[in-house]
Amino acid sequence: MAAVQDSAVVVGAGANGRPAAQGRWASIWAKHGAGYMFLLPWLIGFFGLTLGPAVASLYLSFTSFDLIRAPEWVGTANYVRIATADPKFAAAIHVTFLYVVLSVPFKLAFALLVAILLNRGVRGLTVYRAIFYLPSLLGGSVAIAVLWRQLFAGDGLINSLLGQFGIEGPSWISHPNYSIWTLVVLSVWQFGSPMIIFLAGLRQIPTDMYEAASLDGASKFRQFYKITLPLLTPVIFFNAVVQTIDAFKAFTPAFIISGGTGGPINSTLFYTLYLYQEAFGNFRMGYASALAWILVLIIALFTAFSFLTSRYWVHYDD
Amino acid sequence: MTDATMSSVTAPPSVPLGRRGPLGSVLVHGGLVAASIAMLYPLLWMISASVRPEDEIFASTSLWPSSIDFASYLRGWFGLDVSFGRFFWNSLVVSVLTVIGNVVACSLAAYAFARLRFAGRNFWFAIMLGTLMIPYHVTLIPQYVLFLNLGWVNTFLPLVVPKFLASDAFFIFLMVQFFRGIPRELDEAAMMDGCGPWRIYWKIMLPLSLPVLATAAIFSFIWTWDDFFGPLIYLNDMNTYTIQLGLRTFVDSSSTSDWGGLFAMSTLSLVPVFFFFLFFQRLLIEGIATTGMKR
Numbered sequence: 056m057a058a059v060q061d062s063a064v065v066v067g068a069g070a071n072g073r074p075a076a077q078g079r080w081a082s083i084w085a086k087h088g089a090g091y092m093f094l095l096p097w098l099i100g101f102f103g104l105t106l107g108p109a110v111a112s113l114y115l116s117f118t119s120f121d122l123i124r125a126p127e128w129v130g131t132a133n134y135v136r137i138a139t140a141d142p143k144f145a146a147a148i149h150v151t152f153l154y155v156v157l158s159v160p161f162k163l164a165f166a167l168l169v170a171i172l173l174n175r176g177v178r179g180l181t182v183y184r185a186i187f188y189l190p191s192l193l194g195g196s197v198a199i200a201v202l203w204r205q206l207f208a209g210d211g212l213i214n215s216l217l218g219q220f221g222i223e224g225p226s227w228i229s230h231p232n233y234s235i236w237t238l239v240v241l242s243v244w245q246f247g248s249p250m251i252i253f254l255a256g257l258r259q260i261p262t263d264m265y266e267a268a269s270l271d272g273a274s275k276f277r278q279f280y281k282i283t284l285p286l287l288t289p290v291i292f293f294n295a296v297v298q299t300i301d302a303f304k305a306f307t308p309a310f311i312i313s314g315g316t317g318g319p320i321n322s323t324l325f326y327t328l329y330l331y332q333e334a335f336g337n338f339r340m341g342y343a344s345a346l347a348w349i350l351v352l353i354i355a356l357f358t359a360f361s362f363l364t365s366r367y368w369v370h371y372d373d
Numbered sequence: 374m375t376d377a378t379m380s381s382v383t384a385p386p387s388v389p390l391g392r393r394g395p396l397g398s399v400l401v402h403g404g405l406v407a408a409s410i411a412m413l414y415p416l417l418w419m420i421s422a423s424v425r426p427e428d429e430i431f432a433s434t435s436l437w438p439s440s441i442d443f444a445s446y447l448r449g450w451f452g453l454d455v456s457f458g459r460f461f462w463n464s465l466v467v468s469v470l471t472v473i474g475n476v477v478a479c480s481l482a483a484y485a486f487a488r489l490r491f492a493g494r495n496f497w498f499a500i501m502l503g504t505l506m507i508p509y510h511v512t513l514i515p516q517y518v519l520f521l522n523l524g525w526v527n528t529f530l531p532l533v534v535p536k537f538l539a540s541d542a543f544f545i546f547l548m549v550q551f552f553r554g555i556p557r558e559l560d561e562a563a564m565m566d567g568c569g570p571w572r573i574y575w576k577i578m579l580p581l582s583l584p585v586l587a588t589a590a591i592f593s594f595i596w597t598w599d600d601f602f603g604p605l606i607y608l609n610d611m612n613t614y615t616i617q618l619g620l621r622t623f624v625d626s627s628s629t630s631d632w633g634g635l636f637a638m639s640t641l642s643l644v645p646v647f648f649f650f651l652f653f654q655r656l657l658i659e660g661i662a663t664t665g666m667k668r
Binding site: 086087088089090091093094095096097098099100101103104105107108109111112115122169172173175177178181183184185186187188189190192193195196197198199201202203204205206210211212215216219244248251252254255293297300304306307310311314327330331334335340343344347348350351354358 | 398401402404405408409412413415416418419431434478481482484485486489490491492494497500501504506507508510511512513514515516517518519521535537538539540545569570571574595596598599600601602605606617620621624625632635636638639640642643646647650654657658661662663665
C-alpha cells in the first residue's frame with residue numbers, strides 16, 4: 056500500500072519536471088523494493104545456507120580440518136588419496152553403483168507393470184493405488200528400516216516363510232553377498248510414487264490411438280510396444296532420473312540395517328554413509344567435503360549423460 | 374459404488390472396457406490382490422507383533438495374534454531413560470515449526486517470483502531453480518560448522534531456522550506454478566482499489582492457494598516427521614531426540630531383548646504419517662502425479 060502511494064508522489068514530481076534525487080530513489084524502491092522484501096527470507100537463506108556453505112565446502116575440501124583446529128591447506132591431497140589410496144571409497148562407490156543398478160530398474164519395472172494393470176479401468180482403482188503408495192510414504196522412516204532388519208534376520212520372518220516351502224534361507228543381513236539385496240528389496244517395495252507418475256502419464260495417451268490400432272489388427276503386445284511405450288518415454292525418463300539421483304543419496308536404511316557400520320565387510324557402505332562416517336565419526340571434515348564434491352560430480356555427470364542420451368530414445372510430441 | 378464413480382472421474386480407462394472377458398478381469402484382480410497382500414504383509418505383521426505376548430512374536434508368520442496384549446506398548450514407552458512421550462513431543466514441535474516455516478517463507482518468495490516485477494527477477498528465479506539440483510551434501514559440513522559455532526547444536530534451531538529461510542526450494546517452485554494459474558485480473562482489480570502487494574498476497578493469493586499450501590504443509594510434516602539424518606547430526610542429547618532417533622536408540626540399547634517394545638514404538642511412530650495419508654490421500658497423490666515430488 057505504502058509502495059503505491061510512494062510511486063504516486065514520484066509521478067507528481069516528474070510531472071513538475073524536477074525529479075528530486077530523493078524521488079528517484081523512492082521511485083526505484085517503489086518499483087523493485089516490494090519484490091526484494093518478499094524475497095528477503097529466501098535471499099538470506101540462499102547466501103547464508105547455500106552459496107556461502109557451498110564455497111566454504113569447496114575450500115574445506117582442500118584442507119585438513121577436525122573442527123577443533125583451524126583448517127589447514129593441503130592442496131589436492133584429499134582428492135589424490137580418494138582416487139588412489141582409499142579402499143573404503145572404492146567399496147562405497149562399488150556398493151552405491153550396485154544399489155543403483157539393481158534397485159532402479161526393478162523399481163521402475165514394477166511401477167510400470169502395476170500402473171498398466173491399474174490403468175485398465177479396474178474397479179477399486181483408488182483403493183489399490185492407495186495400498187501400493189503407502190509403503191513409499193512410510194519407507195523413509197526408521198520404523199520400516201528396523202522392521203526390515205528383523206524381517207531378513209537369520210531367524211526372521213522371510214526365512215520362516217521360506218522354511219514353510221522347505222527352503223533354508225541364509226542370514227541375509229549378516230552375509231556380505233546378500234545384505235545389499237535386503238536394501239534393494241526395500242527400495243523396490245517403495246515403487247508407489249513412480250507408479251503414480253506412470254499412471255498420470257498413461258492417462259495422457261489418447262484412447263483413439265488404441266482403437267485405430269486394434270482395427271488394424273494389432274495385438275495387445277504390439278500395441279504396448281508400438282504405442283504405450285514410445286508415448287510414455289518422457290515419463291520413463293523422468294522417473295529414471297529422479298529415482299537414480301535418489302538412490303545415489305540413500306542413507307537411512309543402510310545406516311539402520313548395518314547399525315551405522317556399513318557392514319558386513321563394507322557390503323552396505325553406501326556413499327552417503329561413508330561420508331557421514333568420515334565427517335561425524337572421524338571428524339575428517341576436509342576429507343568428507345572432498346567426498347561430497349565427488350558425489351556431486353558423479354550425480355552431475357550422470358544427469359548430463361542421461362539428458363544427452365535421452366534424445367535417442369525419449370520421444371516428445373512435435 | 375463410490376470406487377467405480379471415483380475411478381471413472383479420475384482415470385478414464387485408456388483401453389476400452391468390455392474387450393476383456395470375465396476371465397481376464399479375474400486374473401487382473403487376482404494379481405492385484407496378491408500384490409496388495411505382499412505389499413502390506415510386513416506392515417501388518419509388525420502391527421500384529423506389537424500386540425502379541427512376547428514369547429509368540431517370532432513363533433508364527435501369521436498375522437492373527439492368538440491373544441491381544443498391550444504390554445509391549447508400556448514396556449516400549451518407558452524402555453529408555455527418556456520416555457517416548459518426550460520424543461513424540463520433540464518430533465511434533467520440529468514438524469509443526471517446519472510446516473509453518475515452509476509455508477510462510479516459500480509462499481513469500483513464490484509470490485515475488487510469480488507476481489511482482491523487479492529488477493533481477495529472472496536471474497534470481499534461475500538461481501532458485503538451480504538450487505533444486507544441489508544435493509545437500511555440498512552444504513552439509515559448512516552448515517554444521519556454522520550452527521556449531523552459533524551454539525545451536527542440541528537445539529531444534531538447525532532443523533527449523535533454515536525452513537523459515539525458504540531452504541526447501543522445491544516448495545517455492547510448486548507454489549510459483551500454482552500462483553501463475555490465478556487470474557491476474559484479481560491483482561489488477563485489487564491494485565485499482567488501492568491494495569499494495571502485501572494486501573494482495575495476504576487477502577487474495579493465500580486464500581486462493583489453499584490447495585497448494587496444504588500440499589506443501591502435509592509433505593513438509595511427513596518428511597520432517599520421518600527425517601533421520603538432520604536429527605542424527607544435530608541432536609546428541611537424549612532429551613532433544615526426535616522419534617526417529619528414539620527408535621534407533623531403542624534398537625541399539627535393547628539389541629535383541631525387547632522386540633515387542635520395539636515393534637510397538639515403531640508402529641506408534643508411523644501413526645501420524647498414516648493418519649495424514651488417510652485423510653489427505655487425494656491431495657498427496659495429486660501432488661505426486663502433477664509435480665513428480667517424492668521422497
